[in-house]
Amino acid sequence: MAHQHDEEFRLHGGEFDELNRKYDRRRFLTKTSLGLGALALGGLWAGSSMLANSTKKSGTQSIEEDILAALPHFAPKAKRVVYLFMSGGPSQFETFDYKPKLYKMLGQDLPDSVRGSQRLTGMSASQSRFPIAPSLYKFNAHGQSNTMISELLPHTAKVVDELCIIKSMYTEHINHDPAITFFQTGHQLPGRPSIGSWVSYGLGSDNQNLPSFIVLVTKNGGGQPLYARLWGNGFLPTKHQGVQFRNGKDPVLYLNNPENYDGADRREMLNYLNKLNGLQADYYGDPEVDAKLAQYEMAFRMQTSIPEVMDMSDEPDEVFELYGKDSREAGTFAANCLMARKLLEKDVKFVQLYHQDWDHHAALPNGIQTQCQKVDQGCAALITDLKRRGLLEDTLVIWGGEFGRTVYSQGKLSPENYGRDHHPRAFSMWMAGAGVKAGISYGETDDFSYNIVKDPVHVHDFQATLMHLLGIDHERFTFKTQGRRYRLTDLSGKVVKDILA
Incomplete structure (x- = not known):
């Protein structure tokens, strides 16, 4: 099944390429006429959470990673x-x-x-x-x-x-x-x-x-x-x-699958979504993309764990x-x-x-x-x-x-x-x-x-x-x-x- 999904992804690679090409105008404007504006915004965002996690020290870890470690x-x-x-x-x-x-x-x-x-x-x-x-x-x-x-x-x-x-x-x-x-x-x-x-x-x-x-x-x-x-x-x-x-x-909210939509379909959708978001993460370097991916995966696992934890039928009368x-x-x-x-x-x-x-x-x-x-x-x-x-x-x-x-x-x-x-x-x-x-x-x-x-x-x-x-x-x-x-x-x-x- 995984091989089949990978083959389908390869066959539809042109669609992803087309999506990538749609970034061209934005890339051009950012790097030319809006280049100075982008630099200015970069200065304003230097302390933001978006860049805080990606700004590295002289070592291999960011300051935020050192704090968490x-x-x-x-x-x-x-x-x-x-x-x-x-x-x-x-x-x-x-x-x-x-x-x-x-x-x-x-x-x-x-x-x-x-x-x-x-x-x-x-x-x-x-x-x-x-x-x-x-x-x-x-x-x-x-x-x-x-x-x-x-x-x-x-x-x-x-x-x-x-x-x-x-x-x-x-x-x-x-x-x-x-x-x-x-x-x-x-x-x-x-x-x-x-x-x-x-x-x-x-x-x-x-x-x-x-x-x-x-x-x-x-x-x-x-x-x-x-x-x-x-x-x-x-x-x-x-x-x-x-x-x-x-x-x-x-x-x-929005955790359950839509009607006539089973777990296999959900898994397939997440696999494609992960690859699509991977392109976005590589291009922008925004850690929030990875955070969203983690939330999607958590939601998938919660479809099994939530019904179990919400079930009170095993609690005794006492x-x-x-x-x-x-x-x-x-x-x-x-x-x-x-x-x-x-x-x-x-x-x-x-x-x-x-x-x-x-x-x-x-x-x-x-x-x-x-x-x-x-x-x-x-x-x-x-x-x-x-x-x-x-x-x-x-x-x-x-x-x-x-x-x-x-x-x-x-x-x-x-x-x-x-x-x-x-x-x-x-x-x-x-x-x-x-x-x-x-x-x-x-x-x-x-x-x-x-x-x-x-x-x-x-x-x-x-x-x-x-x-x-x-x-x-x-x-x-x-x-x-x-x-x-x-x-x-x-x-x-x-x-x-x-x-x-």
């Missing part, structure tokens, strides 16, 4: 990551940051000395009063660590001794899009690579039949929109962008009971947690789950109760399942949103109903698993969870720590584009050593 910089604690992102900004008051003194201050104005000159959103800046709103829900001590956890998270409470709860997170960004973009890419403006793309680029894949970076989004999420650029590759090669798995007939009844319904958060475990078992390097609708400006007690019910059992089950399978010791699990919520009510306050505005200067998230101290709380906020009083952790610190657990020095791991070197943590960030096991 040095990875990991030291022995990693984590081999894989699963990041449970709660989009919208969960309230720390109803989850992990217990503030009992607030119950005696219901309805009182937040002191000006506490609020200070901190920036407010346009939604609450015009308020004449800032009435304090204690959580409607109770907290109780759980585990050997006696950690206070909200009654809204009974399943999470059962695994609290596996968690490292960071109560002193902060960011500069008060609106959703820049805040979530900052968390996911290290910069508030779109265009930078996401965390998963950096990890894929630096560490590669341990499973050649699946992408190294996979994204799962809870269906019918509501709330603030999510954009594919949040798991995009930015200026890194395109093969490192996150691949979204969807619920339904086609988990990955597993569905662990993750909860929603885990039987594809696309729910619980089902995505179970899917994440299957992907991690297949050595997918970075799995990102997004769950929306945590943006509770009004009717927060009901809204956050609903969201906690959707995610609580799945999160706890994922930790339990990973641990009993021996995967938690080298898998890093992360839970959190883009910022927290205000202690004061946005708009009208009543004991049974209140809302909270965005608050970036103090909020909570947790980590568990590989290399992280278990059963601890790190950092402290004031009595109003409005300011941090001990051990602040900036978003870049969190990112630096994540990379450290993967064996990467965040300051040494860079990529050159547009004339300068970029990294995930931009120009700051330090490893939070006190939370490392």
